[in-house]
Amino acid sequence: MNLSPLNERFVLHFGEMGSRWGVNRTVGQIYAVLFLSPEPMNADQIVDALGISRSNVSMGLKELQSWRLVKLIHQAGDRRDYFETPKDVWEIFRTLAEEKRKREIEPTLTLLRDALMETPLDEAERHAQQRMREMHQLIELATGWFDEVQRLSPDTLENLMRLGARVQKVLEFASFLRPGKDGKD
Amino acid sequence: MNLSPLNERFVLHFGEMGSRWGVNRTVGQIYAVLFLSPEPMNADQIVDALGISRSNVSMGLKELQSWRLVKLIHQAGDRRDYFETPKDVWEIFRTLAEEKRKREIEPTLTLLRDALMETPLDEAERHAQQRMREMHQLIELATGWFDEVQRLSPDTLENLMRLGARVQKVLEFASFLRPGKDGKD
DNA sequence: TCGAATTTTCAGAAATTTCTGAAATATTAA
DNA sequence: TTAATATTTCAGAAATTTCTGAAAATTCGA
Numbered sequence: 001m002n003l004s005p006l007n008e009r010f011v012l013h014f015g016e017m018g019s020r021w022g023v024n025r026t027v028g029q030i031y032a033v034l035f036l037s038p039e040p041m042n043a044d045q046i047v048d049a050l051g052i053s054r055s056n057v058s059m060g061l062k063e064l065q066s067w068r069l070v071k072l073i074h075q076a077g078d079r080r081d082y083f084e085t086p087k088d089v090w091e092i093f094r095t096l097a098e099e100k101r102k103r104e105i106e107p108t109l110t111l112l113r114d115a116l117m118e119t120p121l122d123e124a125e126r127h128a129q130q131r132m133r134e135m136h137q138l139i140e141l142a143t144g145w146f147d148e149v150q151r152l153s154p155d156t157l158e159n160l161m162r163l164g165a166r167v168q169k170v171l172e173f174a175s176f177l178r179p180g181k182d183g184k185d
Numbered sequence: 186m187n188l189s190p191l192n193e194r195f196v197l198h199f200g201e202m203g204s205r206w207g208v209n210r211t212v213g214q215i216y217a218v219l220f221l222s223p224e225p226m227n228a229d230q231i232v233d234a235l236g237i238s239r240s241n242v243s244m245g246l247k248e249l250q251s252w253r254l255v256k257l258i259h260q261a262g263d264r265r266d267y268f269e270t271p272k273d274v275w276e277i278f279r280t281l282a283e284e285k286r287k288r289e290i291e292p293t294l295t296l297l298r299d300a301l302m303e304t305p306l307d308e309a310e311r312h313a314q315q316r317m318r319e320m321h322q323l324i325e326l327a328t329g330w331f332d333e334v335q336r337l338s339p340d341t342l343e344n345l346m347r348l349g350a351r352v353q354k355v356l357e358f359a360s361f362l363r364p365g366k367d368g369k370d
Numbered sequence: 371t372c373g374a375a376t377t378t379t380c381a382g383a384a385a386t387t388t389c390t391g392a393a394a395t396a397t398t399a400a
Numbered sequence: 401t402t403a404a405t406a407t408t409t410c411a412g413a414a415a416t417t418t419c420t421g422a423a424a425a426t427t428c429g430a
Contacts, residue, residue, distance in 0.1 A: 127223040
């Protein structure tokens with residue numbers, strides 16, 4: 001691996017984390033290298049940095065593009081493909097959330113909706129459906145909320161997060177806004 | 186697999202999803218079976234339901250316990266260990282978030298903090314550190330906020346989520362609460 | 371159109387992860 | 401205690417995933 005010690009540790013760590021996030025080690029490493037790089041990199045530069053095969057890099061980049069975590073760009077007067085990661089970490093966070101949603105949440109919601117349409121055959125199925133209903137409600141609520149939050153501008157979003165300990169206080173106002181619906185505490 | 190068609194589809198789906206969440210298929214399936222079951226189950230019942238080996242079930246249950254996603258309980262007059270999943274889906278969500286944090290976020294923060302302590306040797310390292318700093322800030326902000334939200338009661342939390350489209354409006358009040366610090370929009 | 375440069379594909383090899391059965395260990399009722 | 405019951409461990413087998421090199425496909429300047 002052809003990286004400074006500082007970068008190497010980061011890249012190795014992201015390799016490990018990658019596997020926990022549903023991509024393989026190499027894909028995590030390619031992302032990490034691009035994330036740290038001051039300039040876009042082409043595939044051969046990544047091969048050189050990580051010491052893996054050219055074809056592996058090609059497949060990894062495909063995967064990262066499908067996650068919209070890297071962008072393909074061209075340099076003037078150079079036929080090769082260059083890649084970079086979006087600069088804004090907020091944007092990255094958002095993209096990741098959207099993709100996770102598309103790949104994990106939506107299929108689960110579809111499954112749950114289908115299951116809830118069926119007529120339970122016995123007491124066990126009735127109970128199973130009740131559990132699925134609870135899960136469905138939780139996911140709908142959480143993702144619906146996430147949608148709303150995501151619709152905010154990055155500034156507003158950062159703002160919201162910085163509120164921190166004030167959430168409680170804000171909720172008091174919120175309940176004031178909608179008398180009779182929430183306002184439990 | 187010894188399950189009603191309704192339950193089988195759910196269990197298979199959770200097997201697939203499990204692998205995307207850092208546990209293997211079997212672990213996901215064991216969790217799903219327990220989640221749907223009206224009563225706690227012992228290991229042999231799980232073997233029967235899923236058609237996998239006893240030892241595999243034993244290992245899977247260990248893993249799920251380490252995630253605090255299943256609880257070990259005992260039935261009066263029965264030596265065998267029984268398992269169940271926590272009833273409240275909110276609690277499950279919270280537990281999962283805590284464990285993910287401990288296993289993924291904290292190690293990453295530690296790595297980033299260490300890297301940021303080092304003196305950059307050249308321009309490339311200076312840039313890499315700057316990227317790491319941005320990532321560090323984002324994670325600190327997001328998890329700090331998550332901590333605050335998590336401290337709320339489940340009722341309040343549900344409340345907060347139901348606010349949905351009101352977040353924008355609430356923020357106006359929030360900025361009013363802290364004049365001069367936020368209030369950008 | 372040709373051909374050099376570049377990227378992608380894919381079959382099989384290599385590595386890793388998961389799973390099993392058998393043996394070891396632990397628990398408890400009698 | 402002992403013996404029956406229950407759980408865990410773990411080495412090797414099986415399955416799956418990842419990786420590579422070679423070949424195929426694509427792109428584009430001349």
